[in-house]
Amino acid sequence: MSPNATLRCFSGCDESFPVTRAVYRCPRCGGLLEVAHDMDALARLSGDEWRQLFDSRYMKTQWPYGSGVWGKKEWVMPVVPDELIVSMYEGGTNLFWAERYGKTLGLSDLWVKLCGNSHSGSFKDLGMTVLVSVVRLAMQQGLQVKAVACASTGDTSAALAAYGAAAELPVVVLLPRGKISTGQLVQPIAHGALVLGLDTDFDGCMAIVKRLAEEGIVYLANSMNALRLEGQKTVGIEIVQQLDWQVPDWIILPSGNLGNASAIHAGFEMMKALGLIDRFPRLVMAQAEQANPLYRAWSAGEREVTPMQAQPTQATAIQIGNPVSAPRALRALHAMNGIVEQASEQELADAAARADRTGMYTCPHTAVALAALEKLVARGTIAPGERVVCVSTANGLKFTEFKTRYHDGQIPGVVSHAKNPPLTLPPDFGQVVDAINARF
Numbered sequence: 507m508s509p510n511a512t513l514r515c516f517s518g519c520d521e522s523f524p525v526t527r528a529v530y531r532c533p534r535c536g537g538l539l540e541v542a543h544d545m546d547a548l549a550r551l552s553g554d555e556w557r558q559l560f561d562s563r564y565m566k567t568q569w570p571y572g573s574g575v576w577g578k579k580e581w582v583m584p585v586v587p588d589e590l591i592v593s594m595y596e597g598g599t600n601l602f603w604a605e606r607y608g609k610t611l612g613l614s615d616l617w618v619k620l621c622g623n624s625h626s627g628s629f630k631d632l633g634m635t636v637l638v639s640v641v642r643l644a645m646q647q648g649l650q651v652k653a654v655a656c657a658s659t660g661d662t663s664a665a666l667a668a669y670g671a672a673a674e675l676p677v678v679v680l681l682p683r684g685k686i687s688t689g690q691l692v693q694p695i696a697h698g699a700l701v702l703g704l705d706t707d708f709d710g711c712m713a714i715v716k717r718l719a720e721e722g723i724v725y726l727a728n729s730m731n732a733l734r735l736e737g738q739k740t741v742g743i744e745i746v747q748q749l750d751w752q753v754p755d756w757i758i759l760p761s762g763n764l765g766n767a768s769a770i771h772a773g774f775e776m777m778k779a780l781g782l783i784d785r786f787p788r789l790v791m792a793q794a795e796q797a798n799p800l801y802r803a804w805s806a807g808e809r810e811v812t813p814m815q816a817q818p819t820q821a822t823a824i825q826i827g828n829p830v831s832a833p834r835a836l837r838a839l840h841a842m843n844g845i846v847e848q849a850s851e852q853e854l855a856d857a858a859a860r861a862d863r864t865g866m867y868t869c870p871h872t873a874v875a876l877a878a879l880e881k882l883v884a885r886g887t888i889a890p891g892e893r894v895v896c897v898s899t900a901n902g903l904k905f906t907e908f909k910t911r912y913h914d915g916q917i918p919g920v921v922s923h924a925k926n927p928p929l930t931l932p933p934d935f936g937q938v939v940d941a942i943n944a945r946f
């Protein structure tokens with residue numbers, strides 16, 4: 507089966523384009539675009555047949571269907587020939603029962619989806635494999651640009667640089683200087699991308715890369731580009747698949763630019779429309795209090811998100827004041843009976859420390875989701891027996907500075923309640939024994 511997929515206007519203008527066209531906004535109304543799938547063709551298989559097909563491919567070797575994204579190719583990007591796909595077998599990340607951490611909150615059925623256990627260390631790989639594969643197809647059809655480019659808070663550029671390098675495509679990344687972790691900065695450097703550190707924030711980088719794309723100099727790889735959402739939507743589908751096609755009660759997601767929240771919604775819509783599930787989970791979008799434009803709009807009951815100046819947060823990947831996918835996220839909130847919650851710097855640091863003490867190794871964004879979870883449980887919104895899935899979006903190892911600063915008590919404005927700095931001792935047996943006895 508090779509159904510079609512096209513780009514169309516999210517606001518409903520009657521215009522559509524091939525997915526290989528370098529168009530990022532509706533030329534008529536200026537609004538966002540989305541990928542439309544041929545649902546009639548897809549409905550030729552029953553929900554049961556889809557489940558079986560997806561399960562038969564999951565984590566197997568046959569190219570490219572062992573990828574968590576391309577195992578669902580018909581739903582994601584059917585128009586790319588297999589031989590053009592650029593994949594590093596993204597997806598298929600572990601979903602684990604966070605028994606001990608759940609217990610500390612009084613939850614018995616808490617799961618964590620470790621999307622950071624992925625090629626470039628964050629869930630951005632899911633969308634980037636799709637975008638870079640489509641760019642390859644577009645170039646074969648004559649697309650001419652100098653490079654594929656993105657503005658990034660770190661993880662997008664790492665993923666783009668990796669997939670671009672694998673596909674032998676030139677990559678340009680625009681980063682807010684001094685605002686991302688060393689680990690994230692090193693990744694695009696190592697992959698040979700042109701790395702431009704600008705003295706601004708993410709939103710400032712975004713404005714420049716948008717203009718580069720408008721002038722046809724680069725192809726835009728930010729999540730304003732609807733292609734990425736198609737790969738990113740597989741995270742929700744994969745969670746349900748890993749739960750033996752049972753829908754959890756809640757999904758909690760750290761949210762900045764709001765592409766992933768929108769993508770999760772799109773995945774659930776498809777599963778429901780095609781008969782794989784019969785209900786939605788409730789979706790919680792968790793924002794850093796320092797960069798919370800969606801939280802503000804939602805709490806005030808507004809129908810539009812007003813851009814704000816994002817303030818510094820440890821959760822650098824969601825330090826975004828003008829989220830591009832806000833209209834999509836508002837639709838997702840409505841459809842999934844969603845909630846927006848926020849976490850202060852103190853709350854996210856505490857949540858990370860508490861979770862790490864139970865064997866997790868949380869990045870600051872995942873910590874925002876966990877802090878939101880802790881608040882919703884304390885408030886009684888989430889009940890003890892409900893099944894909750896927290897999406898962990900990046901690997902904690904990418905955020906070593908966050909951890910070391912916490913345990914050194916060096917995060918500005920944060921009290922390190924659970925700090926655990928190393929002890930320095932002379933090489934003396936007696937003193938080592940004393941140290942052990944003092945602690946345990």
Ligand SMILES: *Cc1c(COP(=O)(O)O)cnc(C)c1O
Nearest residue numbers: 661762763764765766871899900
């Ligand atoms: C990109 C990113 C997010 C936020 O995703 P959006 O789609 O921008 O809302 C959260 N956590 C990490 C680690 C990210 O890289």
Ligand SMILES: [Zn+2]
Nearest residue numbers: 515519532535
């Ligand atoms: Zn339009």
